[in-house]
Amino acid sequence: MQASVFGSRGCPMQWNDLTVVLAICRAGTLSGAARALNLNHSTVFRRLNAIEEKMGVRFFERLQQGYVMTEAGEAAMRAAERIDEEVLGLSRELVGKDLRLQGSIRVTAPEGLSIHFLGTHIGQFCRLHPDIHVDLVVTSSDLRLSRREADLAVRVTSHPPDTSLGRHICRFRFCMYASRAYLKKNFHGKLEDYDWLMPDDGIDWLPASIWRKELRPQARVVMSSDNTLVLVNAAKNDLGVIPLPCFWGDSEKKLVRVIDPPDELTLDLWLLTHQDLRHTARVRALMTFLHEALQQQKDLIEGVPGK
């Protein structure tokens, strides 16, 4: 015999409610949370209000500066983050055991490598494996493999993260490039006396960014951009000197090296995945494919003369 007196209002917490609360905690705005969740912001607005109504708890104060967590909101965020870790761990575990050559893979790579090599190679791979879908995210930021923001990363670094499983491809060299006409008209004894076409911080050339910061007080930067193609065209039009990876600069017929590639601007090219995904058939297959394809570009990427 089960009786109810004056109805029953207590109902179990919906686990999905916590993803909404967590997204708002992280973003601080409804719109930001909506973008993170890939939902319409009116949906987030309604769901938050429904959640707070249902649970009789106020997770956020609505202030001028945005949605500010209450104490309850902070407690919910802590719990939700632990749950997030659990769910991600399970996700990796499930995908990590998948022996089928089907499903989706998310790949992250820098701009230059994506433009020159990866677009083509991934297209070829997908033609070989029609049941595999590859999402190529071109970005300079390091998407986290642990959070499954990416399943496979092409990285330019000398120190791959310990938690990753990596395959080294080759050395990765940078040099300074300019047009012959610019060099003929503007010969200087010192590098920092040239007109420099420098990437914004958003660009993923770590050594070039460091170099720019060290020379900034003396170097004359005539142009900055977050788009490397813009800078390359400026260099081709005799506007100055641009730092580029060798595979890119050496491929441009209108640009020549200003100096030999300096050793201190040399890094390494790696393929990385998460340890948990090392047995996932589709990740292994793509990793092997890309490793072979990129090694065939080894001389170009390493800036070996004659290429």
Add this chain to the structure above:
Amino acid sequence: MQASVFGSRGCPMQWNDLTVVLAICRAGTLSGAARALNLNHSTVFRRLNAIEEKMGVRFFERLQQGYVMTEAGEAAMRAAERIDEEVLGLSRELVGKDLRLQGSIRVTAPEGLSIHFLGTHIGQFCRLHPDIHVDLVVTSSDLRLSRREADLAVRVTSHPPDTSLGRHICRFRFCMYASRAYLKKNFHGKLEDYDWLMPDDGIDWLPASIWRKELRPQARVVMSSDNTLVLVNAAKNDLGVIPLPCFWGDSEKKLVRVIDPPDELTLDLWLLTHQDLRHTARVRALMTFLHEALQQQKDLIEGVPGK
């Protein structure tokens, strides 16, 4: 620049999906899971298939004996149980800090106490606090306070769980009762020679259940039921001897004690809640109210003569 090659199929795991998988793991059938989740079974059927399709993972084999977990299903269950604990902990934390005299409370109590006292007392409490909703679950099984199956429990026991916060009300005594006519016509020297009206295992008289099991080989049980009122009416109609709590037996005009209340059938009456809810205003208010109300019935519950 964010690019997609051949579309994107990977989407984040819905946390609620895991509650469905967990419920099926625990129940072993779709119908059982549906009952646990308070959903229609066709909904569970469709959601499981949608989940498996979306994630490309098989959590269950469909066998004759029901839905049997795969390896992936077991991994999901382990993760889901850890998440369940997190969510329950958060739930208790949120409710535990609620200082308002509104919201819902779930109370669990045995049948006899519910019929004689709690229905009336809870009604009075709710009239005092119109914003509080009380759900009275009448059951002999020990609903778990930790799982928020109940927020407040009225328990007959000598050993309350250590994890609870308890308030002792009084002693709780049992005795044997029969009609005068039955005793006049059926006087025996030994208790086990009477005709016994015994509760099923489903009834919540722990000492009476123990006593029945110890005497079963010798005692003649002429009637069993999972409904105590049925047994009481049989006793009133001169059919035999029935073990009852004193407050119940002494309240029946047609029944008298067969013997004095034996000390070995004496337990204690407690009010219990979870440690985490000790500051919850509505739980504290109801606990105080019921404690006072039940203490006014102290002599009756303890079987003090004259009552």
Add this chain to the structure above:
DNA sequence: AAGCAGGCTTGCAAAAATGCAAGCAAGCGT
């Protein structure tokens, strides 16, 4: 063998959730 109970799968209607679009408010830049 027939009937019953429990569990499942499927079609359709109803309910709930979501996206689209409009409007409002606040802050910033010209």
Add this chain to the structure above:
DNA sequence: ACGCTTGCTTGCATTTTTGCAAGCCTGCTT
């Protein structure tokens, strides 16, 4: 002051989810 951008709240149409009901299957009891 005006225009633009960002973020919010709200109404309505559309989409998705859920419950109801029917039908099928299996195992158990009489």
